[in-house]
Amino acid sequence: MYDVVIIGGGPAGLTAGLYTSRARLGSLLIEKAFPGGQVMTTEWIENYPGFEEGISGAELSQKMEKQAVKFGLEIVQGSVIKVSADNRIKKIALEDGRQYETRAVILATGSNPKPLKIEGEEKYRGRGVSYCATCDGAFFRDSKLAVIGGGNAAVEEGLFLTRFADTVYIVHRRDRLRAAKVAHERAAANPKITFVWDSVPEKIEGDDSGVNALHIKNVKTGARSVLDVKGVFVYIGYNPNTAFLRELVDLDENNYIVTDENLATSAPGIFAAGDVRAKPLKQIATAVGDGATAAISAEKYIEENF
Numbered sequence: 001m002y003d004v005v006i007i008g009g010g011p012a013g014l015t016a017g018l019y020t021s022r023a024r025l026g027s028l029l030i031e032k033a034f035p036g037g038q039v040m041t042t043e044w045i046e047n048y049p050g051f052e053e054g055i056s057g058a059e060l061s062q063k064m065e066k067q068a069v070k071f072g073l074e075i076v077q078g079s080v081i082k083v084s085a086d087n088r089i090k091k092i093a094l095e096d097g098r099q100y101e102t103r104a105v106i107l108a109t110g111s112n113p114k115p116l117k118i119e120g121e122e123k124y125r126g127r128g129v130s131y132c133a134t135c136d137g138a139f140f141r142d143s144k145l146a147v148i149g150g151g152n153a154a155v156e157e158g159l160f161l162t163r164f165a166d167t168v169y170i171v172h173r174r175d176r177l178r179a180a181k182v183a184h185e186r187a188a189a190n191p192k193i194t195f196v197w198d199s200v201p202e203k204i205e206g207d208d209s210g211v212n213a214l215h216i217k218n219v220k221t222g223a224r225s226v227l228d229v230k231g232v233f234v235y236i237g238y239n240p241n242t243a244f245l246r247e248l249v250d251l252d253e254n255n256y257i258v259t260d261e262n263l264a265t266s267a268p269g270i271f272a273a274g275d276v277r278a279k280p281l282k283q284i285a286t287a288v289g290d291g292a293t294a295a296i297s298a299e300k301y302i303e304e305n306f
Contacts, residue, residue, distance in 0.1 A: 003103050006028070007080050009108075017073040029068075031076075105269065107271065107273070108273045110275045114237040118204065120205055130233050131233070145165045149237075201216055241276060259277050264301075
Protein backbone atom coordinates (compact mmCIF):
# COMPACT_ATOMS: atom_id res chain seq x y z
CA MET A 1 0.00 0.00 0.00
CA TYR A 2 1.37 3.40 -1.04
CA ASP A 3 0.08 6.89 -0.43
CA VAL A 4 0.87 7.92 -4.01
CA VAL A 5 1.78 5.97 -7.12
CA ILE A 6 3.17 7.99 -10.02
CA ILE A 7 2.98 6.46 -13.48
CA GLY A 8 5.66 7.85 -15.76
CA GLY A 9 9.20 8.94 -14.99
CA GLY A 10 9.75 12.03 -17.10
CA PRO A 11 10.29 15.51 -15.60
CA ALA A 12 6.64 15.72 -14.46
CA GLY A 13 6.70 12.33 -12.77
CA LEU A 14 10.11 12.82 -11.13
CA THR A 15 9.10 16.25 -9.83
CA ALA A 16 5.86 14.85 -8.45
CA GLY A 17 7.84 12.12 -6.75
CA LEU A 18 10.23 14.64 -5.25
CA TYR A 19 7.37 16.67 -3.77
CA THR A 20 5.37 13.73 -2.44
CA SER A 21 8.46 12.10 -0.92
CA ARG A 22 9.49 15.33 0.77
CA ALA A 23 5.96 15.48 2.19
CA ARG A 24 6.69 12.08 3.78
CA LEU A 25 4.11 10.31 1.68
CA GLY A 26 4.89 6.73 0.74
CA SER A 27 5.63 7.21 -2.95
CA LEU A 28 6.24 4.80 -5.82
CA LEU A 29 7.12 5.79 -9.38
CA ILE A 30 6.59 3.28 -12.18
CA GLU A 31 8.50 3.90 -15.42
CA LYS A 32 8.30 1.52 -18.37
CA ALA A 33 11.71 2.45 -19.79
CA PHE A 34 14.11 4.66 -17.86
CA PRO A 35 13.66 7.76 -15.67
CA GLY A 36 13.83 10.93 -17.72
CA GLY A 37 11.48 9.99 -20.52
CA GLN A 38 11.95 11.89 -23.77
CA VAL A 39 14.44 14.21 -22.07
CA MET A 40 16.93 11.34 -22.08
CA THR A 41 16.93 11.43 -25.89
CA THR A 42 17.70 15.16 -26.03
CA GLU A 43 21.39 15.73 -26.63
CA TRP A 44 21.65 19.22 -25.14
CA ILE A 45 19.19 21.46 -23.26
CA GLU A 46 19.74 25.20 -23.13
CA ASN A 47 16.31 26.50 -22.11
CA TYR A 48 15.91 24.96 -18.65
CA PRO A 49 16.48 27.53 -15.87
CA GLY A 50 19.58 27.23 -13.73
CA PHE A 51 22.00 25.83 -16.31
CA GLU A 52 23.42 28.83 -18.13
CA GLU A 53 25.88 26.72 -20.13
CA GLY A 54 23.22 24.10 -20.88
CA ILE A 55 23.03 20.48 -19.77
CA SER A 56 22.63 17.15 -21.52
CA GLY A 57 19.24 15.49 -21.33
CA ALA A 58 20.78 12.41 -19.73
CA GLU A 59 22.52 14.42 -17.01
CA LEU A 60 19.43 16.49 -16.18
CA SER A 61 17.36 13.31 -15.93
CA GLN A 62 19.91 11.69 -13.66
CA LYS A 63 20.01 14.74 -11.39
CA MET A 64 16.21 14.79 -11.12
CA GLU A 65 16.10 11.08 -10.35
CA LYS A 66 18.89 11.26 -7.76
CA GLN A 67 17.25 14.18 -5.96
CA ALA A 68 13.86 12.46 -5.77
CA VAL A 69 15.34 9.16 -4.59
CA LYS A 70 17.31 11.04 -1.92
CA PHE A 71 14.01 12.00 -0.28
CA GLY A 72 12.65 8.46 -0.39
CA LEU A 73 10.99 7.99 -3.78
CA GLU A 74 10.89 4.34 -4.79
CA ILE A 75 11.28 3.67 -8.50
CA VAL A 76 10.44 0.43 -10.31
CA GLN A 77 10.52 -0.47 -13.98
CA GLY A 78 7.40 -1.88 -15.57
CA SER A 79 4.55 -1.26 -17.98
CA VAL A 80 1.18 -0.39 -16.46
CA ILE A 81 -1.75 -2.02 -18.25
CA LYS A 82 -4.64 -1.08 -15.96
CA VAL A 83 -5.63 1.31 -13.18
CA SER A 84 -8.76 0.48 -11.21
CA ALA A 85 -10.51 3.13 -9.14
CA ASP A 86 -13.71 1.42 -8.05
CA ASN A 87 -13.31 2.68 -4.47
CA ARG A 88 -11.05 4.90 -2.41
CA ILE A 89 -8.12 2.50 -2.84
CA LYS A 90 -6.76 2.40 -6.37
CA LYS A 91 -5.24 -0.75 -7.84
CA ILE A 92 -2.51 -0.70 -10.44
CA ALA A 93 -1.71 -3.75 -12.58
CA LEU A 94 1.54 -4.20 -14.48
CA GLU A 95 2.12 -6.25 -17.60
CA ASP A 96 4.34 -8.72 -15.72
CA GLY A 97 1.64 -9.47 -13.13
CA ARG A 98 2.77 -7.19 -10.33
CA GLN A 99 0.06 -5.20 -8.58
CA TYR A 100 0.15 -2.18 -6.29
CA GLU A 101 -2.43 -0.40 -4.16
CA THR A 102 -2.45 3.31 -3.45
CA ARG A 103 -4.55 6.13 -2.05
CA ALA A 104 -3.80 8.52 -4.93
CA VAL A 105 -2.43 8.27 -8.46
CA ILE A 106 -0.54 10.81 -10.57
CA LEU A 107 -0.60 10.06 -14.29
CA ALA A 108 2.54 11.39 -15.98
CA THR A 109 2.75 9.02 -18.93
CA GLY A 110 3.64 11.72 -21.45
CA SER A 111 3.14 11.75 -25.19
CA ASN A 112 5.29 10.82 -28.13
CA PRO A 113 5.74 12.76 -31.39
CA LYS A 114 4.21 10.97 -34.30
CA PRO A 115 7.12 9.65 -36.36
CA LEU A 116 7.47 9.95 -40.11
CA LYS A 117 8.38 6.25 -40.30
CA ILE A 118 10.87 6.79 -43.09
CA GLU A 119 14.41 5.57 -43.63
CA GLY A 120 17.02 7.48 -41.62
CA GLU A 121 14.60 9.04 -39.13
CA GLU A 122 15.53 6.88 -36.16
CA LYS A 123 19.21 6.70 -37.12
CA TYR A 124 19.60 10.50 -37.03
CA ARG A 125 17.24 11.25 -34.18
CA GLY A 126 19.07 13.71 -31.94
CA ARG A 127 21.69 14.26 -34.67
CA GLY A 128 19.68 16.38 -37.04
CA VAL A 129 16.21 14.90 -36.67
CA SER A 130 14.24 16.75 -34.02
CA TYR A 131 10.70 17.21 -32.80
CA CYS A 132 11.28 20.43 -30.87
CA ALA A 133 12.52 23.67 -32.45
CA THR A 134 12.59 25.43 -29.09
CA CYS A 135 14.93 22.75 -27.77
CA ASP A 136 17.25 22.33 -30.73
CA GLY A 137 16.91 25.29 -33.09
CA ALA A 138 19.95 27.13 -31.77
CA PHE A 139 22.22 24.26 -32.86
CA PHE A 140 21.52 25.03 -36.51
CA ARG A 141 22.73 28.60 -36.96
CA ASP A 142 23.12 29.65 -40.61
CA SER A 143 21.94 26.23 -41.81
CA LYS A 144 19.22 25.05 -44.14
CA LEU A 145 16.42 23.20 -42.35
CA ALA A 146 13.27 21.30 -43.26
CA VAL A 147 10.04 21.39 -41.25
CA ILE A 148 7.57 18.59 -41.95
CA GLY A 149 3.90 19.43 -41.42
CA GLY A 150 1.26 22.02 -42.18
CA GLY A 151 -0.47 22.73 -38.90
CA ASN A 152 0.01 25.52 -36.38
CA ALA A 153 2.90 23.76 -34.66
CA ALA A 154 4.80 23.27 -37.93
CA VAL A 155 4.37 26.88 -39.04
CA GLU A 156 5.05 28.45 -35.64
CA GLU A 157 8.12 26.30 -35.07
CA GLY A 158 9.26 27.05 -38.61
CA LEU A 159 9.02 30.76 -37.85
CA PHE A 160 10.99 30.21 -34.66
CA LEU A 161 13.72 28.42 -36.58
CA THR A 162 14.24 31.46 -38.84
CA ARG A 163 15.92 33.11 -35.87
CA PHE A 164 18.84 30.75 -36.44
CA ALA A 165 18.58 29.15 -39.86
CA ASP A 166 19.52 30.56 -43.23
CA THR A 167 16.59 28.85 -44.95
CA VAL A 168 13.58 26.93 -43.63
CA TYR A 169 11.67 24.65 -46.00
CA ILE A 170 8.13 23.84 -44.84
CA VAL A 171 7.24 20.56 -46.50
CA HIS A 172 3.52 19.83 -46.62
CA ARG A 173 1.60 17.08 -48.39
CA ARG A 174 -1.16 19.48 -49.46
CA ASP A 175 -1.19 22.74 -51.45
CA ARG A 176 -2.41 24.76 -48.48
CA LEU A 177 -1.68 24.86 -44.78
CA ARG A 178 -3.91 23.63 -41.97
CA ALA A 179 -2.46 26.37 -39.77
CA ALA A 180 -4.38 29.49 -38.79
CA LYS A 181 -4.49 32.18 -41.45
CA VAL A 182 -2.46 34.65 -39.40
CA ALA A 183 0.33 32.11 -38.96
CA HIS A 184 0.27 31.38 -42.69
CA GLU A 185 0.51 35.08 -43.49
CA ARG A 186 3.46 35.57 -41.17
CA ALA A 187 5.27 32.61 -42.68
CA ALA A 188 4.55 33.73 -46.25
CA ALA A 189 5.97 37.16 -45.44
CA ASN A 190 9.19 35.75 -43.99
CA PRO A 191 11.97 35.74 -46.61
CA LYS A 192 13.72 32.81 -44.95
CA ILE A 193 10.76 30.45 -45.39
CA THR A 194 10.16 28.47 -48.56
CA PHE A 195 7.05 26.30 -48.93
CA VAL A 196 7.37 22.92 -50.59
CA TRP A 197 3.79 22.02 -51.49
CA ASP A 198 2.18 18.68 -52.31
CA SER A 199 5.23 16.83 -51.04
CA VAL A 200 6.09 14.13 -48.52
CA PRO A 201 9.45 13.06 -47.09
CA GLU A 202 10.78 9.68 -48.22
CA LYS A 203 14.27 9.33 -46.77
CA ILE A 204 16.73 11.17 -44.52
CA GLU A 205 20.41 10.89 -45.34
CA GLY A 206 23.51 11.88 -43.41
CA ASP A 207 26.98 10.95 -42.27
CA ASP A 208 28.95 10.83 -39.02
CA SER A 209 28.32 14.56 -38.46
CA GLY A 210 24.55 14.24 -38.79
CA VAL A 211 21.84 14.93 -41.38
CA ASN A 212 22.79 16.38 -44.76
CA ALA A 213 19.83 15.64 -47.06
CA LEU A 214 16.08 15.04 -47.17
CA HIS A 215 14.56 13.11 -50.07
CA ILE A 216 11.01 14.19 -50.93
CA LYS A 217 8.33 13.19 -53.41
CA ASN A 218 5.61 15.30 -55.03
CA VAL A 219 2.34 13.46 -54.41
CA LYS A 220 0.69 14.94 -57.52
CA THR A 221 3.42 14.53 -60.13
CA GLY A 222 5.45 11.73 -58.58
CA ALA A 223 8.62 13.77 -59.12
CA ARG A 224 11.39 13.18 -56.60
CA SER A 225 13.93 15.74 -55.37
CA VAL A 226 16.48 16.27 -52.64
CA LEU A 227 16.70 19.14 -50.15
CA ASP A 228 20.18 20.01 -48.93
CA VAL A 229 19.45 20.44 -45.21
CA LYS A 230 21.27 19.95 -41.92
CA GLY A 231 18.15 19.39 -39.84
CA VAL A 232 14.67 17.89 -40.18
CA PHE A 233 12.02 19.04 -37.69
CA VAL A 234 8.92 16.85 -37.55
CA TYR A 235 5.48 18.26 -36.62
CA ILE A 236 2.81 15.86 -37.76
CA GLY A 237 1.22 15.52 -34.33
CA TYR A 238 1.60 13.73 -30.99
CA ASN A 239 0.25 10.54 -29.54
CA PRO A 240 -0.53 10.80 -25.80
CA ASN A 241 0.14 7.61 -23.85
CA THR A 242 -3.44 7.14 -22.69
CA ALA A 243 -4.59 3.92 -24.37
CA PHE A 244 -4.98 2.13 -21.02
CA LEU A 245 -6.79 5.09 -19.43
CA ARG A 246 -9.79 5.51 -21.72
CA GLU A 247 -12.27 4.00 -19.29
CA LEU A 248 -10.68 5.60 -16.24
CA VAL A 249 -10.61 9.36 -16.86
CA ASP A 250 -12.09 11.87 -19.29
CA LEU A 251 -10.02 12.48 -22.42
CA ASP A 252 -10.37 15.25 -24.99
CA GLU A 253 -10.89 14.72 -28.72
CA ASN A 254 -7.16 14.10 -29.16
CA ASN A 255 -6.99 11.58 -26.28
CA TYR A 256 -5.23 13.93 -23.86
CA ILE A 257 -6.32 13.83 -20.20
CA VAL A 258 -8.67 16.62 -19.17
CA THR A 259 -7.83 18.21 -15.80
CA ASP A 260 -8.94 21.16 -13.70
CA GLU A 261 -6.62 23.90 -12.42
CA ASN A 262 -5.47 21.61 -9.61
CA LEU A 263 -4.63 18.93 -12.19
CA ALA A 264 -7.40 16.67 -10.88
CA THR A 265 -8.94 14.34 -13.45
CA SER A 266 -12.57 13.22 -13.61
CA ALA A 267 -11.75 10.31 -11.28
CA PRO A 268 -11.42 11.22 -7.55
CA GLY A 269 -7.89 10.83 -6.26
CA ILE A 270 -6.35 10.62 -9.72
CA PHE A 271 -4.29 13.53 -11.06
CA ALA A 272 -2.39 14.15 -14.28
CA ALA A 273 0.80 16.07 -15.04
CA GLY A 274 3.02 16.84 -18.00
CA ASP A 275 2.58 16.19 -21.69
CA VAL A 276 -0.19 13.62 -21.21
CA ARG A 277 -2.71 16.27 -20.24
CA ALA A 278 -4.43 18.78 -22.48
CA LYS A 279 -2.41 22.02 -22.42
CA PRO A 280 -0.94 24.51 -24.90
CA LEU A 281 2.79 24.18 -24.18
CA LYS A 282 4.87 21.05 -23.77
CA GLN A 283 8.27 21.88 -22.30
CA ILE A 284 10.43 20.56 -19.47
CA ALA A 285 9.70 23.68 -17.43
CA THR A 286 5.93 23.28 -17.74
CA ALA A 287 6.16 19.57 -16.96
CA VAL A 288 8.05 20.33 -13.75
CA GLY A 289 5.39 22.85 -12.74
CA ASP A 290 2.68 20.30 -13.42
CA GLY A 291 4.45 17.70 -11.32
CA ALA A 292 4.65 20.03 -8.34
CA THR A 293 1.00 21.06 -8.63
CA ALA A 294 -0.23 17.48 -8.98
CA ALA A 295 1.81 16.39 -5.96
CA ILE A 296 0.41 19.13 -3.72
CA SER A 297 -3.12 18.34 -4.92
CA ALA A 298 -2.61 14.64 -4.22
CA GLU A 299 -1.32 15.41 -0.73
CA LYS A 300 -4.37 17.55 -0.01
CA TYR A 301 -6.69 14.83 -1.33
CA ILE A 302 -5.13 12.24 0.99
CA GLU A 303 -5.37 14.54 4.00
CA GLU A 304 -9.06 15.13 3.35
CA ASN A 305 -10.07 11.56 2.54
CA PHE A 306 -7.93 9.25 4.69
